[in-house]
Amino acid sequence: MNHDDHVNLLRGGVPESGGVWADLGSGAGAFTLALADLLGPSAEIYSVDKDRAALAGQERVMRARFPSAAVHYLAADFTNPLDLPLLDGVVMANSLHFHRDHDCVFKLIRTYLKPSGRLVVVEYNIDRGNLAVPHPLPFRAWQNLARRAGFGNTQLLSTRPSRFLREIYSAVSW
Numbered sequence: 277m278n279h280d281d282h283v284n285l286l287r288g289g290v291p292e293s294g295g296v297w298a299d300l301g302s303g304a305g306a307f308t309l310a311l312a313d314l315l316g317p318s319a320e321i322y323s324v325d326k327d328r329a330a331l332a333g334q335e336r337v338m339r340a341r342f343p344s345a346a347v348h349y350l351a352a353d354f355t356n357p358l359d360l361p362l363l364d365g366v367v368m369a370n371s372l373h374f375h376r377d378h379d380c381v382f383k384l385i386r387t388y389l390k391p392s393g394r395l396v397v398v399e400y401n402i403d404r405g406n407l408a409v410p411h412p413l414p415f416r417a418w419q420n421l422a423r424r425a426g427f428g429n430t431q432l433l434s435t436r437p438s439r440f441l442r443e444i445y446s447a448v449s450w
Contacts, residue, residue: 301371305334
């Protein structure tokens with residue numbers, strides 16, 4: 277996948293420019309860059325990942341591609357409480373399949389969101405895990421989990437073929 281694919285996966289869940297968003301489990305920053313592209317320079321983005329080296333590399337790329345973007349890099353584990361402002365939205369792209377207890381993660385994430393806040397999830401649409409994706413979260417499972425976590429509306433945004441595991445999807449819940 278390339279930058280345009282990342283942008284298109286998020287596009288329907290990021291309705292307008294600006295606002296305060298977080299990318300939790302941002303890794304090398306492919307979806308943080310897509311957020312910066314969609315939200316524009318008036319937005320504030322918190323990029324959260326445990327890997328400090330990944331965040332440093334992400335920051336270099338961000339400065340080169342989107343020098344006006346206001347991005348805060350936070351080396352932390354998103355499964356633990358974070359010191360974040362109230363957010364307009366959260367993106368979690370390919371970060372959930374590493375965690376078994378999805379319910380606890382989403383109850384915590386809800387506390388970061390404004391009442392009108394959105395959660396955009398990008399995950400593999402598979403039922404069975406493997407070493408690289410130990411705890412997959414297919415879309416139908418995400419719908420049930422989102423409801424249990426208190427999100428009122430969940431909508432499938434987009435799907436893309438994946439060379440790695442058949443299909444990747446994006447969904448928004450609010």
